[in-house]
Amino acid sequence: MSTEVGVLMGGRSAERDVSLVTGNSICSALLERDVDAVTVDTAGDWRSEMLRKKVDVAFIALHGRGGEDGTIQGALELMDIPYTGSGVLASALAMDKIQTKRILDACGIPTAPYVSMGPGDYDHEINMPFPVVVKPSREGSTIGISIVREKGTLKKAIRDAARHDPYVLIESFVPGEEYTVGILNGKPLAVVQIVTANGFYDYETKYVTGADEYRVPAPLDPEMTELVRSTGLETSHALRCSGAVRVDLRGQDGNFKVLEVNTIPGMTPTSLLPKSAQGMGIDFQSLVLEMLKTAGEGSK
Ligand SMILES: Nc1ncnc2c1ncn2[C@@H]1O[C@H](COP(=O)(O)OP(=O)(O)O)[C@@H](O)[C@H]1O
Ligand SMILES: [Mg+2]
Structure with missing residues (x-):
């Protein structure tokens, strides 16, 4: 009896639309490589749908809350379904x-x-030089994020971020270029440099227009490339990540700061993980098959 892969996608997070594109791309890739796969939208009664469709492995293609945050992973653990x-x-x-x-x-x-x-803290004074970047602690796709250049607009930015999450992060602006590196099954992939006109990788740029340019591999000397790749790998180990992960960084002159870690990286036509894999000669379908191999690994 062959394995039926259920691609979990959609859901109810702010990143629902992106997840649907990611999920459909993954499902098509699986079918093209002769893996039996069906899509399951987790906005509905996804548990019943999985039983009805006789799904025995879950390929999680969800972004944001209820998908990327451990809750679906916990439900699948209790259901004994590898993911x-x-x-x-x-x-x-x-x-x-x-x-x-x-x-x-x-x-x-x-x-x-x-x-x-x-x-209760939102009115506290902060002792940080401007510019700063204000973000909801638990959101993605640049939703609720603003760059604040002077004190007068800080309160509004905090309120905007707090609409998405009561916990708000205020971070120093990191000058330099924007990079991301994929990690696949414990190995760093190619470093991608993202070039945008305004230096801010926002929602519109991510999913509508695409960046002005993606440089793969990033134009860094070999030593700097290895620094970004090893920082990405250490980051993924520090958080105990498995499978495919993407680590976002910014910086210059050997001074790179990790911005965040994506445990379910986007897999849309403009997404970065496929570019990072492509930089190592791994095509989209092979990447999807590698990701599928991580389902059911005992060491999560
Ligand atoms: N500290 C920072 N300095 C400069 N730009 C930042 C900083 N934090 C975020 N950004 C910009 O905002 C984008 C989104 O931030 P990120 O932390 O990756 O959150 P997410 O992608 O989950 O929304 C980054 O890709 C970058 O362009
Ligand atoms: Mg990011």
């Missing part, structure tokens, strides 16, 4: 940018200086 990617702990940690920074700080992995705020 792709990171386990409960790594998923929950990586979803939360403040907790991620605390772990990375403890492990000596460079991140930008920051202040965290929770309910």
Whole structure:
């Protein structure tokens, strides 16, 4: 009897639309490589749908809350259904940018200086030079993020971020270029440099227009390339990630800061993980098959 892969996608997070594109791309790739696969939208009664469709392995293609944050992973553990990617702990940690920074700080992995705020703290004065970047701790796709250049607009940015998550991260602006590196089954892939007109990788750029340019491999000398790749790998180990992960960084002149970790990287036509894999000669379908191999690994 062959294995039926259920591609879990959609859901109810702010990144639902992106997840549907990611999920459909993954499902097509599996079918093209003769793997039996069906899609399951987790906005509905996905448990019954999985039973009805006789799904025995879950390929998680969800972004944001209820998919990338450990909750679906926990449900699948209890249902005894093997699933792709990171386990409960790594998923929950990586979803939360403040907790991620605390772990990375403890492990000596460079991140930008920051202040965290929770309910009741929003009016506290901060003692940080501008510009700063204000983000909801648990969100993605640049939703709720603003760059604040002067004190007068800080309160509004905090309120905007707090609409998405009561926990708000205020981080020093990291000058330099924007990079990302994929990690696949414990090995770093190629470093991608993202070039945008305004230097801010926002939602529109991510999914509508695409960046002005993606440089793969990034134009860094070999030593700097290895630094970014090893920082990405250490970051993924520090959070106990598995499967395919993408680590976002910014910086210049050997001073790179980790911005965040994506445990379910986008797999849309403009997405970065496929570019990072392509830089190592791994095509989209092969990447999807490698990701599928991580389902049911005992060490999550
Ligand atoms: N500290 C920072 N300095 C400069 N730019 C930042 C900083 N933090 C985030 N950004 C910009 O915002 C984008 C999204 O931030 P990120 O932390 O990766 O969150 P997410 O992708 O989960 O929304 C980054 O790709 C970058 O362009
Ligand atoms: Mg990011």
